[in-house]
Amino acid sequence: MRIPVVVAVVTSTSLALAQPPEASPPQEAPPAQKVPTTGRVVDMLGKPLRGVKVGIEGTTERVTTDAQGRFVLSAPIGASLVFEFDSYQTSLATVTGDPLGDIVLLNASMGETIELKGEAPPAAPGAAQLDRTELQRVPGTGGDIVRALTIMPGVVNLQIPLGYSGVVIRGASPQDSKVLIDGFEVPVLFHNIGFRAVTPAETIATLDFIPGGFDVAYGRASSGIVSLTTRPGGNKRAAQAEVSFIDGGLIAQGPAGGKTEYLVALRRSTIDFVLPALIPDSVDLSLTTVPRYWDEQIRIDHRLNARWKLLFANLGTDDIFELVASKQEDAKDKRFFNRTRFMRNTIGAKYHEGEWTADLGLSLLLQQFVFELGSNQFIDNKLTSLTPRVEITRTAAKAAGLTDVVWRTGAEVQVGRYAIDLALPVEPREGEPMPEIDFDDTSTRFNGTVYTPDFVGWTAVTGNLDKTIRATTGVRADFFGRARQLAIQPRGEVQVKVAKPWAVRLAAGSYHRPPQYQSEILEKNLQSEKSLQTILGVQYEPREGLRAQLSGYYTDRTSLITHGAPPPPGSSRVDSGLVNEGRGTSVGGELLATYRGGPWFGWLSYSYSHSTRIDAPGQPKRLFTFDQPHSLNAAASWKKGKWTLGGRFQVYSGLPFTPALGSIFDSDRNIHIPLYADPNSERAPIHHQLDLRVDRSWKAGPVRLTGFLDIQNVYMNTSVVTFFYNYDFTQRSAFESLPIIPSIGLRGEL
Numbered sequence: 001m002r003i004p005v006v007v008a009v010v011t012s013t014s015l016a017l018a019q020p021p022e023a024s025p026p027q028e029a030p031p032a033q034k035v036p037t038t039g040r041v042v043d044m045l046g047k048p049l050r051g052v053k054v055g056i057e058g059t060t061e062r063v064t065t066d067a068q069g070r071f072v073l074s075a076p077i078g079a080s081l082v083f084e085f086d087s088y089q090t091s092l093a094t095v096t097g098d099p100l101g102d103i104v105l106l107n108a109s110m111g112e113t114i115e116l117k118g119e120a121p122p123a124a125p126g127a128a129q130l131d132r133t134e135l136q137r138v139p140g141t142g143g144d145i146v147r148a149l150t151i152m153p154g155v156v157n158l159q160i161p162l163g164y165s166g167v168v169i170r171g172a173s174p175q176d177s178k179v180l181i182d183g184f185e186v187p188v189l190f191h192n193i194g195f196r197a198v199t200p201a202e203t204i205a206t207l208d209f210i211p212g213g214f215d216v217a218y219g220r221a222s223s224g225i226v227s228l229t230t231r232p233g234g235n236k237r238a239a240q241a242e243v244s245f246i247d248g249g250l251i252a253q254g255p256a257g258g259k260t261e262y263l264v265a266l267r268r269s270t271i272d273f274v275l276p277a278l279i280p281d282s283v284d285l286s287l288t289t290v291p292r293y294w295d296e297q298i299r300i301d302h303r304l305n306a307r308w309k310l311l312f313a314n315l316g317t318d319d320i321f322e323l324v325a326s327k328q329e330d331a332k333d334k335r336f337f338n339r340t341r342f343m344r345n346t347i348g349a350k351y352h353e354g355e356w357t358a359d360l361g362l363s364l365l366l367q368q369f370v371f372e373l374g375s376n377q378f379i380d381n382k383l384t385s386l387t388p389r390v391e392i393t394r395t396a397a398k399a400a401g402l403t404d405v406v407w408r409t410g411a412e413v414q415v416g417r418y419a420i421d422l423a424l425p426v427e428p429r430e431g432e433p434m435p436e437i438d439f440d441d442t443s444t445r446f447n448g449t450v451y452t453p454d455f456v457g458w459t460a461v462t463g464n465l466d467k468t469i470r471a472t473t474g475v476r477a478d479f480f481g482r483a484r485q486l487a488i489q490p491r492g493e494v495q496v497k498v499a500k501p502w503a504v505r506l507a508a509g510s511y512h513r514p515p516q517y518q519s520e521i522l523e524k525n526l527q528s529e530k531s532l533q534t535i536l537g538v539q540y541e542p543r544e545g546l547r548a549q550l551s552g553y554y555t556d557r558t559s560l561i562t563h564g565a566p567p568p569p570g571s572s573r574v575d576s577g578l579v580n581e582g583r584g585t586s587v588g589g590e591l592l593a594t595y596r597g598g599p600w601f602g603w604l605s606y607s608y609s610h611s612t613r614i615d616a617p618g619q620p621k622r623l624f625t626f627d628q629p630h631s632l633n634a635a636a637s638w639k640k641g642k643w644t645l646g647g648r649f650q651v652y653s654g655l656p657f658t659p660a661l662g663s664i665f666d667s668d669r670n671i672h673i674p675l676y677a678d679p680n681s682e683r684a685p686i687h688h689q690l691d692l693r694v695d696r697s698w699k700a701g702p703v704r705l706t707g708f709l710d711i712q713n714v715y716m717n718t719s720v721v722t723f724f725y726n727y728d729f730t731q732r733s734a735f736e737s738l739p740i741i742p743s744i745g746l747r748g749e750l
Contacts, residue, residue, distance in 0.1 A: 034074040039093070039100030041069045041083060046395065046406045047121060049105060051544060052085040057092070068404070087131060101354065102395055107205050107231070124213035124493070125505045125537025126551035126590050128152055132231065135201040137601055137637040139646040140691025140712045142246065142743040145197040145207060146190040149226065150650075151633045153590035153605040154211040156626045157652045168626045169211050169224035170555065171586050171611030173430050175517045176223035176529070182230055182313055184363045184387060187342050189226070191269075191293045191319045198295055198317040202240060202251055203265050205231035211590075212553055213507035213535040216458035216476040216491050217391065217410060222513040222531040222557065230313065232301045233263035244745030246271050249295070259304075265297040293319040309350045316343035335374060342367035357393040359410075362386075374439035379422035387414045402463030404470075409459040416452040418521055426577075427519040429562055431615065431625050431679045433658040436671050446522055453481035454514065460491075468497045478528075480514045485527050487512040505537040515561060520578060527580045532556045545597040550589070557584040562615045584613030584624065601646075603635040623656045623680040630686075637693075644695035654684025657722055663729040672728045687719040704749045712741040 041052045048069025055062040056073075057080040065071045075081065075095045083091040088105035122128060130138075130148060141147030149167060150157045156168035167177045167189065179189045181199065190197050211224040218225050237254030249267030256262050272292040298314040318341040324334050346363040365385040372378040391410030399405040423442035428434060460474025473492040480487065491509030498504055512528040520526060537551035560582025588609035595602035609631075611624035630653045637646035659682050663672035693710045716739040723732045 034076050035095070036072065037075050037081070037095050037100065038070065038072050039103055040404075041065050041071065041085075041103045041105060043088070043105060044107065046102075046104075046393065049085060049088075052083055052088075052105070055082050055084075056080070057082050104352065107229070121495075122539075122549065123208060123210050124215075125507055125535045126153065126212065126549060126553070126592070127208065127210045128549075128592055128594070129209070130207045132201060132204050132206070134601060135204065135207060137639070137644060137646055137693075138603070138635055139637065139648040139693035140650075140689075140710065142196075142244070142710045142712075142741075142745075143201050143708070145199070145201055145204065145228070148201075148207065149209065151603055151605060151635060151648070152209045152211070153592050153607040153631070153633075154224070154588070154609065155209075155631075156628045156655075157631060157650070167224070167226050170553065170588060171609045171624045171627045172223040172555075172557075173624070173626065176221060176513055176531075178218070178221040178225055180218075180225065180227045181315060181344075182228070182311075182346060182348075183361065183389075184344060184346060184365075185220070186315070186344060187365070187367050187369075187383075188317070188319075188340060191291075191317070196246060196269075196293075199228065199230070199297055199315065200242075200249055200251070200265060200267055200295070202242075203230055203263060203297055203299075205229045212533045212555065213491075213493065213509065215472065215493070216460045216474040216489070217408065219456055219458075219476055219478055219489070219512070220454075220514060222511045222529050230297070230299055231263065232299065233261040235261060239750045240747065242745055242747040243270065244743055245274055246743060246745075247293075256300075260300065260302045262301075263297070263299045265295070267295040269293045291319075291321045293317060307351055307353050311346070311348040311350070313346040313348075314343070317341060335372070337370070337372040339368070339370040355395045357395075359391045359393075361389045363389075376440055376442055377424050379424060380420070381422070382419040383416055385414060385416040387412065389413075399463070402461075402465065405461065405463040407459075407461050408474075409457075411457045412455075414452075414454045414456075416454075416516075418450040418452070420450060420521070421447045426563075429578075429615075430560075431613070431622060431658075432563070433660075433674070433676050433679070436663075436673050438669060438671055440669075444519065444522075450521055451482065452514075452516065452521075455479045455481070470495045478512055478514075480512075480528055482524060483515070483527055487528055487530075501541045501543075503539045503541075505539065506535070507537075508532075508534045515578075520561060523578050526561060526578055527559055529560055529580070530558045532558075546595050548591070548593040550591050552589045553587070555586040557582075557586070557613070560584055560613060560615075564616075581616045582613055584611065586611040586624075599638050599640045601637040601639075603633065605631075605633045607631045620678070622678065625656065625680060627656055627680070629653045642697045644693070646693045648691040649688070650691075651686065651688040653686055654720060655722070656680035656683045658682075659723070660725050660729040660732070665728070674725070674729045684720040684722065687717065689713040689717050689719070690715060702750060706747045706749075708743075708745055708747070710743040712743075713737075713739060716740045 041049045043049055050065055050067050050069065052065040053062050054065065054071045054073060056075050063071050063073045077095055079095045081093045081095060083103055083105060085105055088107060091103060091105055093100055093103050135145060135148045136143040138148045138151055149155050154170045156171065167179065168174050169177050179186055188198060206229045208227040214225050233253035235255050240251040242249055247267055247269045249265060251265045253263040269292050295317045300312045302310040304310055320339045322337040342365060344363060344365045346361060348361040351358040365383065367383040369381045389412040391408060393406065393408045396405045397403065422445065424444050425435060425441040426444055456476065456478045458474060458476040460472060462472040464470045471494045476489040476491065478487040489510040489512060493505060493507040496504045511531045511533060514528045515523060515526040533553065533555050535551055535553045537549060540548045559580040561578050561580060562582040564577050564579035564581065586609065588607060590607040591605065593604040608629060610629060611627045612621050613624055614621050632651045633648065635648035637644065658679050659677045660674045661677055663674045666673050691712050692714055693708065695706055695708045697704060697706045718739045719737040720734045721737055722735050724735050725732045
């Protein structure tokens with residue numbers, strides 16, 4: 001887990017101040033005498049920024065940084081240099097006569113329009129980034145983060161992601177990935193009805209999608225990372241309100257004194273007011289509690305002095321849903337109830353002086369998950385987790401024969417306390433079909449407390465071997481306290497600039513995911529799932545704003561968690577019988593082409609993936625449940641004046657499933673026990689659809705209004721999500737997505 005490294009400090013005027021490296025005092029020069037001045041401009045992660053405008057304050061003289069972020073100009077000693085770059089805060093530095101060292105620009109994330117003209121390199125081969133305005137412009141997403149993720153290559157498109165908290169990346173299970181907000185894990189990214197993310201896109205600065213090959217600062221995931229960075233409130237007071245058929249919200253932001261900025265967001269669902277009117281009276285369904293959620297978000301940034309910047313962030317959500325699949329008063333066994341809520345409070349401190357940067361954080365997570373089915377089956381899981389973390393970065397122009405060296409080291413402790421009370425059937429694992437419905441089955445029982453003390457340390461060095469080769473090598477060590485397992489994970493990457501505008505990247509590493517989901521937490525001796533990832537990428541960037549990436553990957557998965565042999569008759573064992581016996585592989589290729597220029601934003605992605613696994617030695621090979629061989633997304637958005645128009649076309653393979661061949665009647669329990677074919681031996685049909693979006697802005701007095709219409713699946717081509725069977729498994733029917741999903745809303749900004 002990781003918070004972006006901030007290596008800039010700000011003055012009381014919100015401008016970053018570059019600190020020169022330590023050196024002997026320069027010889028004084030006459031004020032009018034110009035001296036050669038050099039330096040390098042980087043972002044918060046230490047990556048060079050190309051195309052930054054560097055000028056002398058009060059003059060029209062300007063130069064721009066090169067691909068390494070470096071610049072050279074002549075300026076009088078004592079003059080102020082101004083650094084300007086779209087989507088970053090304007091920064092100042094004073095000319096001293098010495099090299100200036102690194103000037104770090106902070107993300108501005110302010111204003112209505114953010115145009116990214118100087119793209120930083122992707123975080124890993126195949127990775128991608130979207131800023132706030134791009135998230136809102138992707139057609140067919142309703143301006144939502146979750147739906148925007150579906151355009152990323154390698155993300156499995158789930159029409160109804162009900163019950164899954166993670167993102168399915170490269171055919172793996174959803175729990176194999178991690179979602180981070182401001183560097184700390186969040187337990188859920190979206191509401192359990194699958195419509196909206198827990199945080200509005202308007203509060204997000206950037207979305208980083210890293211499908212694999214991530215560096216040592218990220219961990220506890222064997223697949224990929226989705227990292228969201230929230231934005232500060234800014235130095236101008238503003239307010240925004242939005243309402244649609246799905247939800248409505250308020251955002252307020254601005255300064256609180258000369259050194260403090262705030263952002264507050266509140267959102268509530270509106271679908272619970274609309275949905276009852278859309279369900280026909282003929283449907284035998286009682287919505288006891290219509291799907292309802294609340295989201296809240298607070299961020300406060302404070303500049304303590306020229307070296308320190310403080311942060312307080314609060315994020316919370318409360319999601320509740322209850323229904324009875326019958327209007328009969330005595331239908332207790334057909335009741336379904338779910339409540340998911342969490343709150344994460346984070347305080348952070350960022351320090352920078354010269355070549356040194358420190359990033360400190362302390363985060364508290366409070367979470368509750370409640371699920372009830374019928375009268376007897378339930379789970380109530382309360383989690384309290386405390387996570388302190390520190391990361392230190394040092395930069396150097398030269399070290400150990402390398403140039404432009406960045407050294408990072410960090411440590412983190414994540415201590416969790418689970419209070420669990422459950423009575424459920426045996427949980428089906430990945431690839432196992434849903435068992436017969438037996439509302440009296442409570443064969444898995446537990447009532448107690450589980451502690452998960454996890455510790456981690458990491459270090460990595462990045463540097464240029466020569467003008468064309470830049471390498472990163474590092475190691476991460478996780479100690480998973482419950483299983484008493486030490487996981488050493490070496491990782492590395494090599495970037496080679498073959499010939500402008502071509503570049504090649506090779507990344508490889510070891511990754512571990514600890515057992516922490518549902519019944520996994522009941523097993524004390526379960527080890528982490530492991531993956532060895534190798535990714536080769538080729539990047540073509542003929543000019544600014546146009547980039548194409550082609551990557552191929554191979555992932556070898558071991559120690560996958562599966563069900564072992566059942567307990568002997570009469571056994572008093574209360575655990576879930578899970579073991580680390582599974583193996584699997586994922587292989588594939590991905591193409592991502594993006595265009596950002598003028599009024600146009602274009603996106604083309606295609607991915608091929610093939611994921612198979614063996615659940616235990618001697619068992620046959622089968623497909624992963626989320627294996628999706630083909631996925632194509634083509635999107636374009638045009639913005640001019642008051643209008644924004646966009647379209648998106650997508651085609652993707654259906655997911656595999658296990659068909660039922662029939663059933664055997666169990667007269668003692670009065671249920672039909674299904675007989676299944678080979679696991680995941682059939683696949684749902686391929687799906688294609690067209691999405692359109694129109695935005696129109698206008699002024700009404702001091703208020704700027706924006707109306708939008710976002711339509712998913714314009715020509716109403718329904719998608720088969722899976723199949724359901726009747727009571728004796730002799731007939732099946734397709735469970736389809738909604739034929740068309742219109743989203744109409746109005747946003748006002750003051």
